[in-house]
Amino acid sequence: xxxxxxxxxxxxxxxxxxxxxxxxxxxxxxxxxxxxxxxxxxxxxxxxxxxxxxxxxxxxxxxxxxxxxxxxxxxxxxxxxxxxxxxxxxxxxxxxxxxxxxxxxxxxxxxxxxxxxxxxxxxxxxxxxxxxxxxxxxxxxxxxxxxxxxxxxxxxxxxxxxxxxxxxxxxxxxxxxxxxxxxxxxxxxxxxxxxxxxxxxxxxxxxxxxxxxxxxxxxxxxxxxxxxxxxxxxxxxxxxxxxxxxxxxxxxxxxxxxxxxxxxxxxxxxxxxxxxxxxxxxxxxxxxxxxxxxxxxxxxxxxxxxxxxxxxxxxxxxxxxxxxxxxxxxxxxxxxxxxxxxxxxxxxxxxxxxxxxxxxxxxxxxxxxxxxxxxxxxxxxxxxxxxxxxxxxxxxxxxxxx
Numbered sequence: 566x567x568x569x570x571x572x573x574x575x576x577x578x579x580x581x582x583x584x585x586x587x588x589x590x591x592x593x594x595x596x597x598x599x600x601x602x603x604x605x606x607x608x609x610x611x612x613x614x615x616x617x618x619x620x621x622x623x624x625x626x627x628x629x630x631x632x633x634x635x636x637x638x639x640x641x642x643x644x645x646x647x648x649x650x651x652x653x654x655x656x657x658x659x660x661x662x663x664x665x666x667x668x669x670x671x672x673x674x675x676x677x678x679x680x681x682x683x684x685x686x687x688x689x690x691x692x693x694x695x696x697x698x699x700x701x702x703x704x705x706x707x708x709x710x711x712x713x714x715x716x717x718x719x720x721x722x723x724x725x726x727x728x729x730x731x732x733x734x735x736x737x738x739x740x741x742x743x744x745x746x747x748x749x750x751x752x753x754x755x756x757x758x759x760x761x762x763x764x765x766x767x768x769x770x771x772x773x774x775x776x777x778x779x780x781x782x783x784x785x786x787x788x789x790x791x792x793x794x795x796x797x798x799x800x801x802x803x804x805x806x807x808x809x810x811x812x813x814x815x816x817x818x819x820x821x822x823x824x825x826x827x828x829x830x831x832x833x834x835x836x837x838x839x840x841x842x843x844x845x846x847x848x849x850x851x852x853x854x855x856x857x858x859x860x861x862x863x864x865x866x867x868x869x870x871x872x873x874x875x876x877x878x879x880x881x882x883x884x885x886x887x888x889x890x891x892x893x894x895x896x897x898x899x900x901x902x903x904x905x906x907x908x909x910x911x912x913x914x915x916x917x918x919x920x921x922x923x924x925x926x927x928x929x930x931x932x933x934x935x936x937x938x939x940x941x942x943x944x945x946x947x948x949x950x951x952x953x954x955x956x957x958x959x960x961x962x963x964x965x966x967x
Contacts, residue, residue: 583669842915
């Protein structure tokens with residue numbers, strides 16, 4: 566069902582803005598009047614939201630926004646407020662437009678008699694299936710505030726794991742890209758102006774000067790073509806990976822890389838174990854929880870393996886045996902799951918597994934950052950030293966000749 570941005574005036578002549586779910590613009594205006602709002606503007610979200618420029622009707626909910634809203638709703642519901650009133654209060658105190666629109670879209674659905682989990686699934690913002698399933702169980706059990714609090718913690722932890730992995734990848738590339746930009750600027754604009762004094766002399770230039778001048782000439786003559794080729798390669802790779810089978814094979818290759826592959830494995834398994842543990846602790850049936858938690862995995866090769874685990878359990882296997890047969894590098898995970906199944910505390914064991922892998926990931930990234938920093942600094946220093954030497958050595962030779 567479409568979502569509509571709206572602005573309108575209440576009985577106190579105050580301007581209200583938000584999002585409402587309706588079949589059409591006329592239906593949206595009627596719903597607003599039923600809420601005692603005089604519509605001023607109503608427009609379909611897909612035509613007014615920035616993300617819709619690319620043709621998207623739905624926008625993925627930001628992890629930070631979702632966690633904040635779940636925590637606030639949990640507190641208000643625990644204090645005795647009805648869900649609809651809690652949504653209204655939270656929307657009035659929302660820090661961002663995104664949070665306000667999300668809350669108002671949920672409230673609009675609930676005002677039409679739907680459950681909170683249905684409101685989340687019908688929202689114009691894409692909400693993770695694990696959150697929708699958890700909320701559904703919370704509504705049925707009467708412990709919605711506890712479930713919302715657990716889900717908020719789960720979202721924050723998963724986001725932190727992904728941020729840790731991203732930081733380990735982005736920082737070195739950003740530093741290398743900055744170094745490359747500096748070198749290109751020097752090669753195109755700085756070096757030619759300095760070395761032109763050597764070009765017409767009969768002096769034999771040092772090897773380092775010849776190399777730097779040759780690199781400067783190549784960058785000036787062909788740099789733009791190299792840049793365009795790189796852009797084309799990036800676009801071609803992105804297009805190539807749009808195919809699900811090719812993307813899965815690429816993700817399999819990433820998992821086999823030394824160091825990086827292990828980090829990707831730990832980040833994904835930490836997210837999966839936490840999601841599964843939270844769902845099981847909230848009362849979601851095991852098979853449904855396994856199916857939903859597999860969807861949180863970013864690596865499609867691991868997702869395929871865990872979908873095979875779900876299928877094996879559907880055929881009667883225990884989780885321990887299914888993981889042992891279908892998931893690679895799962896020794897520690899299998900032992901913890903076996904312990905959890907034996908003690909009937911599988912949900913708690915899975916949360917411990919998640920914490921273990923998250924801690925290992927953070928420690929590995931911290932060690933990597935401590936090692937890569939001096940290496941990159943030395944590299945940049947050598948590049949700058951080479952350029953300085955290429956300029957200064959011929960000048961010193963000319964002075965000696967004089």
